[in-house]
Amino acid sequence: MAAMWLARRAARRLPPLLSRQGGEPTRPWFLGSTAPPPVLGSPPLPAVERIFRRGFCSVRRFAGESSAAAAADADEEEPENGFAGGDQAIDFPGGKVSFMAEMNFLPESHGERIKCYRVLDDDGKTISGSRFQEVSKEVAVKMYSEMVTLHIMDNIFYEAQRQGRISFYLTSNGEEAINIASAAALSIDDIVLPQYREPGVLMWRGFTLQEFANQCFGNNMDYGKGRQMPIHYGSNRLNYFTVSSPIATQLPHAVGAAYSLKMDKKDACAITYFGDGGTSEGDFHAALNFAAVMEAPVIFFCRNNGWAISTPTTEQFRSDGVVIRGQAYGIRGIRVDGNDALAVYSAVHAAREMAIAEGRPILVEALTYRVGHHSTSDDSTKYRPVDEIEHWRTARDPISRYRKWVQGNDWWSDAEESELRSRVRKELLQAIQVAERMQKPPVAELFTDVYDQVPSNLREQEQLLRDTIMKHPADYPTDVPV
Amino acid sequence: MAARALREAGRRRGWAAEVGRRCFSGGSAGTAVPERKEGGGGKPVNLFTAVNQALHIALDTDPRAYVFGEDVGFGGVFRCTTGLADRFGKNRVFNTPLCEQGIAGFAIGLAAMGNRAIAEIQFADYIFPAFDQIVNEAAKFRYRSGNEFNCGGLTIRTPYGAVGHGGHYHSQSPEAFFCHVPGLKVIIPRSPREAKGLLLASIRDPNPVVFFEPKWLYRLSVEEVPEEDYMLPLSQAEVIRKGSDITLIGWGAQLAVLKEACEDAAKDGVSCELIDLKTLIPWDKETVEASVKKTGKLLVSHEAPITGGFGAEIAASIAERCFQRLEAPVARVCGLDTPFPLVYEPFYMPTKNKVLDAIKATVNY
Numbered sequence: 139m140a141a142m143w144l145a146r147r148a149a150r151r152l153p154p155l156l157s158r159q160g161g162e163p164t165r166p167w168f169l170g171s172t173a174p175p176p177v178l179g180s181p182p183l184p185a186v187e188r189i190f191r192r193g194f195c196s197v198r199r200f201a202g203e204s205s206a207a208a209a210a211d212a213d214e215e216e217p218e219n220g221f222a223g224g225d226q227a228i229d230f231p232g233g234k235v236s237f238m239a240e241m242n243f244l245p246e247s248h249g250e251r252i253k254c255y256r257v258l259d260d261d262g263k264t265i266s267g268s269r270f271q272e273v274s275k276e277v278a279v280k281m282y283s284e285m286v287t288l289h290i291m292d293n294i295f296y297e298a299q300r301q302g303r304i305s306f307y308l309t310s311n312g313e314e315a316i317n318i319a320s321a322a323a324l325s326i327d328d329i330v331l332p333q334y335r336e337p338g339v340l341m342w343r344g345f346t347l348q349e350f351a352n353q354c355f356g357n358n359m360d361y362g363k364g365r366q367m368p369i370h371y372g373s374n375r376l377n378y379f380t381v382s383s384p385i386a387t388q389l390p391h392a393v394g395a396a397y398s399l400k401m402d403k404k405d406a407c408a409i410t411y412f413g414d415g416g417t418s419e420g421d422f423h424a425a426l427n428f429a430a431v432m433e434a435p436v437i438f439f440c441r442n443n444g445w446a447i448s449t450p451t452t453e454q455f456r457s458d459g460v461v462i463r464g465q466a467y468g469i470r471g472i473r474v475d476g477n478d479a480l481a482v483y484s485a486v487h488a489a490r491e492m493a494i495a496e497g498r499p500i501l502v503e504a505l506t507y508r509v510g511h512h513s514t515s516d517d518s519t520k521y522r523p524v525d526e527i528e529h530w531r532t533a534r535d536p537i538s539r540y541r542k543w544v545q546g547n548d549w550w551s552d553a554e555e556s557e558l559r560s561r562v563r564k565e566l567l568q569a570i571q572v573a574e575r576m577q578k579p580p581v582a583e584l585f586t587d588v589y590d591q592v593p594s595n596l597r598e599q600e601q602l603l604r605d606t607i608m609k610h611p612a613d614y615p616t617d618v619p620v
Numbered sequence: 621m622a623a624r625a626l627r628e629a630g631r632r633r634g635w636a637a638e639v640g641r642r643c644f645s646g647g648s649a650g651t652a653v654p655e656r657k658e659g660g661g662g663k664p665v666n667l668f669t670a671v672n673q674a675l676h677i678a679l680d681t682d683p684r685a686y687v688f689g690e691d692v693g694f695g696g697v698f699r700c701t702t703g704l705a706d707r708f709g710k711n712r713v714f715n716t717p718l719c720e721q722g723i724a725g726f727a728i729g730l731a732a733m734g735n736r737a738i739a740e741i742q743f744a745d746y747i748f749p750a751f752d753q754i755v756n757e758a759a760k761f762r763y764r765s766g767n768e769f770n771c772g773g774l775t776i777r778t779p780y781g782a783v784g785h786g787g788h789y790h791s792q793s794p795e796a797f798f799c800h801v802p803g804l805k806v807i808i809p810r811s812p813r814e815a816k817g818l819l820l821a822s823i824r825d826p827n828p829v830v831f832f833e834p835k836w837l838y839r840l841s842v843e844e845v846p847e848e849d850y851m852l853p854l855s856q857a858e859v860i861r862k863g864s865d866i867t868l869i870g871w872g873a874q875l876a877v878l879k880e881a882c883e884d885a886a887k888d889g890v891s892c893e894l895i896d897l898k899t900l901i902p903w904d905k906e907t908v909e910a911s912v913k914k915t916g917k918l919l920v921s922h923e924a925p926i927t928g929g930f931g932a933e934i935a936a937s938i939a940e941r942c943f944q945r946l947e948a949p950v951a952r953v954c955g956l957d958t959p960f961p962l963v964y965e966p967f968y969m970p971t972k973n974k975v976l977d978a979i980k981a982t983v984n985y
């Protein structure tokens with residue numbers, strides 16, 4: 139009871155957000171200090187300076203000299219022109235830009251890496267001074283249960299693939315907090331455009347273990363009608379767009395979907411998930427730019443898990459991760475500890491409020507680690523050290539960290555834990571059995587949905603195929619009804 | 621003053637183009653390497669190992685050759701680039717960021733400077749973000765500049781085709797899209813020995829090449845592959861089985877299906893001539909024409925959807941050239957006009973029995 143009270147107290151209440159009706163805009167706590175960001179412009183690299191000294195000897199001054207002196211000087215030299223006046227600024231087409239006398243190159247980085255927002259420490263205790271969105275006991279426990287459920291589902295489906303019962307699988311190991319906590323901070327009306335390592339978002343929305351199993355087995359109850367590989371879930375009912383394997387293609391879709399929500403004046407945003415690898419695709423850049431320009435209420439959620447199959451982030455980009463890139467596009471962003479469920483929950487909660495109330499995109503970069511192999515087609519020990527994986531699997535496990543917090547609040551017990559685990563395990567084994575026994579979708583479904591109606595070429599091909607099946611039934615699987 | 625400086629600079633830049641032209645305009649730089657018709661000899665290896673051998677040789681014989689793409693550093697998701705980074709260093713064999721348009725564009729620039737840029741696209745299904753670079757840039761680099769520039773050193777390798785469980789995005793055969801683009805060469809090998817010889821020829825060919833590797837055969841297809849450096853000629857089809865009643869044409873993994881169909885047809889007394897087209901553009905019409913003039917019948921087969929597939933081009937060309945000699949309509953046994961479906965893969969595929977039925981229908985026309 140005392141622990142619960144402490145936890146409540148730790149979760150400081152948020153000040154009211156900007157309301158759309160206007161009024162004096164208070165700056166929400168999650169926007170940080172109101173001070174403008176530090177001005178870029180450290181002295182240029184010595185090498186650059188050398189080149190320019192050699193090349194343009196008429197230039198008198200470089201950044202090494204006092205900029206105050208430079209400014210004064212520049213004032214004197216101010217040419218007569220109709221634009222600038224005395225303030226050393228011109229209205230360029232993109233807006234007013236002032237001049238400087240130093241030839242300052244923007245540095246390639248800020249020096250210090252952008253900090254990561256965190257609420258829970260490694261022991262699952264709230265960090266002193268941390269501010270986060272309060273979570274009710276009910277939501278907190280549901281979040282925990284679903285993180286565990288996701289983990290068990292992953293283990294069992296992975297095993298099912300190893301046994302040859304499904305053709306492929308891919309786990310979210312290590313990213314359970316990202317999956318579940320981000321989902322918990324959204325409303326069901328928000329539109330989700332996933333990559334593929336976010337089944338927990340769908341689980342949170344109510345996709346049942348049976349529905350997951352049906353998709354993985356591609357049976358008659360799979361909404362995708364057995365056409366796509368396992369893990370390509372989708373649900374119109376749950377506002378979760380169907381997974382598509384090509385990386386990053388869903389990002390621009392999310393912007394379009396978000397724009398539609400805004401035009402329809404819905405109290406909802408779009409959220410799209412992607413990995414660190416996905417940020418290298420052209421679609422990532424197209425989407426961020428579109429979102430900024432269209433002022434679309436979309437959350438770009440990057441799961442920066444360190445790896446894109448075998449490619450480490452050092453070979454993916456040289457920026458300070460992903461969040462920094464939002465700035466270049468004029469998009470607000472935050473870096474968050476992806477293994478801290480409360481931090482993820484709070485960041486997405488705030489991002490959602492801003493996206494909808496202000497009509498703007500938000501970029502969230504969650505730092506984490508892909509604990510599993512990329513997929514069942516991969517052996518990640520070929521390219522990364524086993525103890526690195528082990529470290530993240532154990533010491534940095536997001537589930538046990540969050541459990542400590544939940545249990546510290548007296549919201550969860552060891553008995554509930556073992557009851558949950560055995561119940562989920564049983565449900566899953568049952569779901570797999572049912573899914574496995576069920577027939578595949580009928581042959582007719584091979585030809586539907588290519589278009590809204592089956593066109594004549596496909597009707598003809600269907601007839602030919604049926605003739606062939608009659609002639610050579612042994613060529614065809616028996617679990618697909620003809 | 622400024623104008624002259626600009627011209628001067630232009631002349632200096634021209635050097636790179638010269639290098640490019642010297643390397644890639646005057647026919648294959650590797651003409652000293654023997655062309656082998658029949659492999660024979662060598663150890664039995666699978667297709668990914670044969671590709672790996674070719675890449676080793678390409679890097680070894682040309683210090684200006686580079687191999688790169690997603691995950692190639694540790695050997696690639698299909699193990700085709702195993703050992704290359706260790707042997708040739710990370711400057712010549714490297715991972716790229718996950719960006720196909722970047723891979724293709726970078727490769728074109730590298731090739732335009734007189735290098736052999738051997739780029740990997742992880743799956744042919746993921747080549748589409750690179751489509752603009754390949755179609756509008758690589759293919760037209762030479763033509764649009766009046767041969768001032770070329771990117772002939774470019775070879776894009778990419779695994780294509782069905783594997784039994786690949787679904788929409790790990791199964792497609794997008795070769796026909798590229799066959800519609802003058803300026804590209806499109807090559808598809810059928811076996812390890814062919815893959816090694818054709819890949820080396822593609823890498824050394826002074827034109828941009830898209831080289832599709834049948835991923836179903838990476839491990840499955842094993843044959844004796846000569847260990848040494850050799851090339852097989854591009855734009856040359858091969859009659860791999862002689863026959864008199866009907867001509868069958870295919871490429872890549874589909875040839876294995878056609879071979880089986882030939883054997884079964886033989887049991888029924890039908891003699892099939894089987895041709896491996898190998899190079900889809902520019903293709904060897906003469907070999908196909910000669911065969912059809914002999915047999916009077918033609919069947920084309922590929923995994924890609926039938927509509928607009930490269931089989932349509934072959935059928936039209938042969939109808940033009942052999943109209944008088946054709947004794948039956950050209951038969952096409954191809955993939956269906958649907959996206960590539962996971963559980964329906966056996967239904968979608970141009971199977972042996974579909975081919976066999978079409979052989980019989982054509983022969984008895």
Ligand SMILES: Cc1ncc(C[n+]2csc(CCOP(=O)(O)OP(=O)(O)O)c2C)c(N)n1
Pocket residue numbers: 335383384385412413414415416417441443445446447508512690718720742746749
């Ligand atoms: C356009 C495209 N290119 C390549 C691939 C093959 N591929 C599948 S997953 C993957 C890595 C993705 O890494 P990341 O975005 O970081 O996500 P993670 O798997 O780490 O969650 C690659 C290269 C693909 N699916 N789509």
